[in-house]
Amino acid sequence: MTKKIQAPRGTYDVLPSLADERARLEHTAAKLLGAAGYGRIETPTFEATHLFSRTVGEATDVVQKEMYTLQDGSGDSLTLRPEGTAPVVRAYLEHGLHKEPQPVKLWYLSQFFRYERPQAGRFRQFWQIGVEAIGSADPAVDAEVILLLAELLEAIGARDVHLVLASLGQPESRAAYREELIAYLRANEDQLSREVIDRIDLNPLRAFDAKHEPTQRVMAKAPRLIDRLPQEDLDHFAEVQDLLRASDLSYTVDTTLVRGLDYYTRTLFEFQSGALEAAQNTLGGGGRYDGLAEAIGGPPTPGIGWAAGVERMLMASTQPPPVELPVELYVAYEPGHKEAAFRLAADARRAGHTARLELAGRSLKGQLKQASRTRARYVAIFGDEGVQLRDRDGGEDKLVAPESVMHHIRGQI
Numbered sequence: 001m002t003k004k005i006q007a008p009r010g011t012y013d014v015l016p017s018l019a020d021e022r023a024r025l026e027h028t029a030a031k032l033l034g035a036a037g038y039g040r041i042e043t044p045t046f047e048a049t050h051l052f053s054r055t056v057g058e059a060t061d062v063v064q065k066e067m068y069t070l071q072d073g074s075g076d077s078l079t080l081r082p083e084g085t086a087p088v089v090r091a092y093l094e095h096g097l098h099k100e101p102q103p104v105k106l107w108y109l110s111q112f113f114r115y116e117r118p119q120a121g122r123f124r125q126f127w128q129i130g131v132e133a134i135g136s137a138d139p140a141v142d143a144e145v146i147l148l149l150a151e152l153l154e155a156i157g158a159r160d161v162h163l164v165l166a167s168l169g170q171p172e173s174r175a176a177y178r179e180e181l182i183a184y185l186r187a188n189e190d191q192l193s194r195e196v197i198d199r200i201d202l203n204p205l206r207a208f209d210a211k212h213e214p215t216q217r218v219m220a221k222a223p224r225l226i227d228r229l230p231q232e233d234l235d236h237f238a239e240v241q242d243l244l245r246a247s248d249l250s251y252t253v254d255t256t257l258v259r260g261l262d263y264y265t266r267t268l269f270e271f272q273s274g275a276l277e278a279a280q281n282t283l284g285g286g287g288r289y290d291g292l293a294e295a296i297g298g299p300p301t302p303g304i305g306w307a308a309g310v311e312r313m314l315m316a317s318t319q320p321p322p323v324e325l326p327v328e329l330y331v332a333y334e335p336g337h338k339e340a341a342f343r344l345a346a347d348a349r350r351a352g353h354t355a356r357l358e359l360a361g362r363s364l365k366g367q368l369k370q371a372s373r374t375r376a377r378y379v380a381i382f383g384d385e386g387v388q389l390r391d392r393d394g395g396e397d398k399l400v401a402p403e404s405v406m407h408h409i410r411g412q413i
């Protein structure tokens with residue numbers, strides 16, 4: 001027998017029961033973000049590869065190991081988008097959105113691709129809801145986007161949610177700090193894990209993320225970026241925090257928060273959930289990326305945003321089960337009456353009713369069993385004597401003319 005072909009590892013099918021749940025999440029997000037003035041944007045599924053290598057960063061895991069990159073027929077290198085921020089900023093620049101009142105506020109619900117080790121809450125094709133507010137460096141924008149994600153998570157009933165904040169400052173102070181950290185890591189190299197040593201020059205900040213205990217001990221005493229930030233950045237961060245406190249949002253500041261993307265400047269944040277396993281407990285995260293537009297050839301343009309994983313949000317939330325639309329009319333038929341039955345089901349749907357027709361060639365008995373399974377209010381049975389109309393809500397069976405079925409049920413349902 002031919003081997004069964006299955007979906008690629010780390011991907012999944014959205015069957016109807018899952019689709020309903022996702023549709024409700026989408027509806028909640030659309031309402032909340034729309035009310036805050038965010039317009040929906042969709043960018044292509046693939047982009048020029050260097051859009052990501054220049055912004056997400058050559059040294060990141062995403063660019064080094066996780067991109068699905070292909071060469072197309074004309075020899076161009078294209079990549080299935082691993083994230084949405086660089087594409088949205090590209091679109092902002094390409095369409096001259098800087099001419100609109102700033103900041104331009106956009107949101108998306110799209111699928112992304114990363115070659116990661118599949119596990120609960122980690123997929124190779126996954127979905128994100130994200131927002132990007134581009135064109136203003138005002139701390140109020142930072143506070144607004146953070147608050148929006150908090151509100152979305154609350155609206156979907158995400159459990160045990162906790163906000164973590166940090167500030168990264170600007171590239172200049174970060175570069176000086178980076179040198180200081182590299183020197184510190186080199187001085188303590190004998191206690192660090194092989195993996196951290198191999199990446200000291202490439203990405204020293206990742207050492208804060210290490211699971212290796214001796215490395216963690218070294219990192220506990222390592223210099224902290226927050227202690228090296230210039231006053232301007234500290235003031236910006238303080239204002240973001242003031243605004244969050246003014247909206248009663250609780251958070252903790254974690255000066256070692258590291259995110260896997262290189263474009264961040266200043267505010268950085270993550271919403272974690274205790275309802276998910278520690279390795280994948282981040283429901284969503286984001287931050288400022290004031291240098292991203294320049295990195296892809298645009299003018300200096302501040303921006304901030306976040307993205308939250310659809311799968312993780314659903315896993316962590318307690319949305320009530322979907323309300324199924326009740327079936328109003330089930331149309332059954334005896335042999336020879338299929339066409340008339342088909343027509344009635346179509347007419348009923350056109351008139352705005354939920355109607356089902358027998359589609360699998362069952363016997364009349366089988367059809368009636370199906371009708372009661374769907375819990376349809378009315379069952380119309382086409383036969384030689386006409387149409388027997390049954391009101392399953394307790395009424396009598398009536399024999400009616402085929403063309404009068406709609407007349408009989410109208411006004412009742």
Ligand code: HAM
Pocket residue numbers: 082083084085114116121122123124126127128130131132259260261282283284285286287288289304305306307308309310311312
């Ligand atoms: P990110 O932290 O890479 O940020 O991803 C955001 C969220 O997407 C994660 O917190 C997680 O919920 C979900 N996610 C990421 N990778 C996977 C995966 N393999 N499987 C399932 N879910 C996943 C970004 O992507 C940035 N673009 C966010 C941003 C927007 N920053 C500024 N603006």
